[in-house]
Amino acid sequence: MFKRILIANRGEIALRVIRACRELGIETVAIFSEADRGAAYLELADEAICVGPPRAADSYLRIDRVISAAEIGNVQAIHPGYGFLSENSHFAEVCRSCDIGFIGPTPEAMERVGDKNSARSLAREAGVPTVPGSDGLVSNEQEAVKVARDVGYPVLLKATAGGGGKGMRVAANELALASAWQQASAEAQAAFGNPGIYIERYVERPRHVEIQILGDQHGTIVHLWERDCSTQRRHQKLIEESPSPRLPAETRKKMCEAAVRLAKAAGYYSAGTVEFIVDQQDNFFFIEVNARIQVEHPVSEMVTGIDLVKAQIRVAAGEKLGLTQKDIVARGHAIECRINAEDPAANFRPCPGRIERMIAPGGFGVRWDSHAATGYMVPPYYDSLVGKLIVHQPTRREAIDTMTRALKELRVEGIKTTVPIHLEVLANTAFHEAQVDTTFVERMLAK
Amino acid sequence: MSASDNPDDVFNVKKVRRLIKLMKEHDLSEIDLKQADHRVRIKRGGEVFTTTSFPTSQPAVRAAAPEAPAQQSAADARMLVIKSPMVGTFYKASGPDTAPFVKVGDRIGAEKTVCIIEAMKVFNEIPSGISGQVVAILVDNGAAVEFGQPLIKVDPEA
Numbered sequence: 001m002f003k004r005i006l007i008a009n010r011g012e013i014a015l016r017v018i019r020a021c022r023e024l025g026i027e028t029v030a031i032f033s034e035a036d037r038g039a040a041y042l043e044l045a046d047e048a049i050c051v052g053p054p055r056a057a058d059s060y061l062r063i064d065r066v067i068s069a070a071e072i073g074n075v076q077a078i079h080p081g082y083g084f085l086s087e088n089s090h091f092a093e094v095c096r097s098c099d100i101g102f103i104g105p106t107p108e109a110m111e112r113v114g115d116k117n118s119a120r121s122l123a124r125e126a127g128v129p130t131v132p133g134s135d136g137l138v139s140n141e142q143e144a145v146k147v148a149r150d151v152g153y154p155v156l157l158k159a160t161a162g163g164g165g166k167g168m169r170v171a172a173n174e175l176a177l178a179s180a181w182q183q184a185s186a187e188a189q190a191a192f193g194n195p196g197i198y199i200e201r202y203v204e205r206p207r208h209v210e211i212q213i214l215g216d217q218h219g220t221i222v223h224l225w226e227r228d229c230s231t232q233r234r235h236q237k238l239i240e241e242s243p244s245p246r247l248p249a250e251t252r253k254k255m256c257e258a259a260v261r262l263a264k265a266a267g268y269y270s271a272g273t274v275e276f277i278v279d280q281q282d283n284f285f286f287i288e289v290n291a292r293i294q295v296e297h298p299v300s301e302m303v304t305g306i307d308l309v310k311a312q313i314r315v316a317a318g319e320k321l322g323l324t325q326k327d328i329v330a331r332g333h334a335i336e337c338r339i340n341a342e343d344p345a346a347n348f349r350p351c352p353g354r355i356e357r358m359i360a361p362g363g364f365g366v367r368w369d370s371h372a373a374t375g376y377m378v379p380p381y382y383d384s385l386v387g388k389l390i391v392h393q394p395t396r397r398e399a400i401d402t403m404t405r406a407l408k409e410l411r412v413e414g415i416k417t418t419v420p421i422h423l424e425v426l427a428n429t430a431f432h433e434a435q436v437d438t439t440f441v442e443r444m445l446a447k
Numbered sequence: 448m449s450a451s452d453n454p455d456d457v458f459n460v461k462k463v464r465r466l467i468k469l470m471k472e473h474d475l476s477e478i479d480l481k482q483a484d485h486r487v488r489i490k491r492g493g494e495v496f497t498t499t500s501f502p503t504s505q506p507a508v509r510a511a512a513p514e515a516p517a518q519q520s521a522a523d524a525r526m527l528v529i530k531s532p533m534v535g536t537f538y539k540a541s542g543p544d545t546a547p548f549v550k551v552g553d554r555i556g557a558e559k560t561v562c563i564i565e566a567m568k569v570f571n572e573i574p575s576g577i578s579g580q581v582v583a584i585l586v587d588n589g590a591a592v593e594f595g596q597p598l599i600k601v602d603p604e605a
Contacts, residue, residue, distance in 0.1 A: 034474075067567055
């Protein structure tokens with residue numbers, strides 16, 4: 001087992017990893033940018049090293065400085081968290097060549113699943129259904145027209161190097177395709193440095209359902225069931241829950257098995273998520289793999305009772321998972337709300353600033369994962385996540401009630417947050433009746 | 448000039464307290480504000496500052512502390528610090544048996560290499576960036592340094 005780990009991240013996920021390490025008896029080295037200097041969670045690490053000025057590109061994304069910090073911090077491994085360098089196979093490769101453990105998949109597995117297009121090919125090989133679409137990247141507008149005709153409108157143009165819901169454009173018909181193609185390619189180049197686009201049929205009003213998988217270095221791969229993340233706004237998840245309401249048992253079983261097959265085909269180990277969309281007829285289609293621990297991992301932890309971050313660390317240290325699929329039982333219902341520093345009344349404009357007063361909710365079945373506290377300055381340089389509020393109760397109805405109660409108890413004063421939107425969603429009849437797809441939030445807001 | 452309730456006065460208690468609070472929040476070690484011929488300079492670190500009246504042309508807001516530090520902090524205030532531009536290990540010389548790049552008292556130019564910071568087996572020569580006289584070397588040879596860490600204190604007016 002590692003003696004010391006460096007956490008190459010910040011905020012709530014850095015705190016999450018620090019907590020897991022403290023419980024495992026592993027020392028921690030945290031890194032921070034000048035914008036995060038003085039943050040309370042850093043005091044929980046055994047050592048904290050400044051790696052640069054505020055901008056992520058000058059600090060958290062600086063591989064050289066992260067590795068140097070790992071060297072002077074005397075660590076045996078690095079946990080990359082999510083975002084930042086977590087899906088950067090070059091970084092994973094650098095760790096390997098510096099003999100520092102990377103707590104995640106191998107660089108090769110990461111590349112196999114990270115490129116959206118190659119992941120689709122892998123899915124097809126593994127007998128995992130994919131959305132009807134182009135066979136690889138589309139080279140030009142003329143080809144796009146041909147592919148779109150074969151696939152059938154409406155179509156979705158997606159950046160192969162995209163992720164996090166970015167780099168996507170819908171074209172409802174052939175007239176709209178030309179401009180959609182030009183915009184998508186330009187955006188892809190600008191945002192990801194890779195103009196590659198592939199085309200899929202656009203599934204209308206899909207549900208977003210993802211499967212948590214976990215593998216060790218000894219060939220065992222299991223799933224921890226699903227999370228339904230349909231409550232999104234502009235492809236950014238707001239609320240996640242497990243189990244996925246209204247998902248037939250047979251569909252759930254097939255999706256979970258497909259996810260494990262895909263992970264095996266990719267030679268994947270550690271934690272990962274296989275994302276699917278589910279159409280109105282309960283057909284499911286593979287979208288992409290997230291080769292990292294995800295923001296919403298606590299949802300799966302609550303229903304299965306398995307600490308995913310500890311599992312990642314143990315797997316990276318070479319231990320066997322010690323679990324078989326039949327050991328993994330989902331109990332009750334869990335919901336997570338991502339509390340962001342954004343103003344819902346001002347088009348969700350980010351609201352960095354000082355939290356004048358914060359009171360965390362509590363009680364039976366309530367979990368609050370946050371690095372923030374009274375007096376904390378939410379910096380403007382990173383994502384706007386202030387904290388994750390998670391509840392777990394025996395039924396969905398009770399989970400909704402507890403989440404509503406906990407959201408009302410939560411106080412974050414001095415900045416605006418998305419709490420009012422969460423409350424609105426939780427009070428909505430369509431949400432109660434689980435008639436939710438990825439267009440739901442925007443339709444609700446439009447009213 | 449004494450601490451007043453006039454909100455336009457630089458020595459207004461509320462304003463000064465707010466400045467101190469801002470300094471703590473943003474981890475500033477020093478601010479120096481001028482308004483007409485009034486001036487407020489506040490320095491953090493080790494000493495606690497509260498408002499008090501101070502009849503000279505350079506009022507520094509400070510606590511019940513002896514007079515000598517006032518002159519010392521005036522001198523200290525003009526010192527500049529060479530900060531580490533990277534994460535790594537600090538070496539004062541290019542080899543274990545070589546003379547250090549700089550020592551206290553040396554006059555240096557901005558291009559002078561003042562130390563080496565080693566990271567990932569690469570030895571990076573760090574230029575001064577400041578011309579003046581070396582006042583202090585703040586880091587031990589072979590110590591780990593983080594980004595922004597103060598390495599060498601230089602008096603730019605010497």
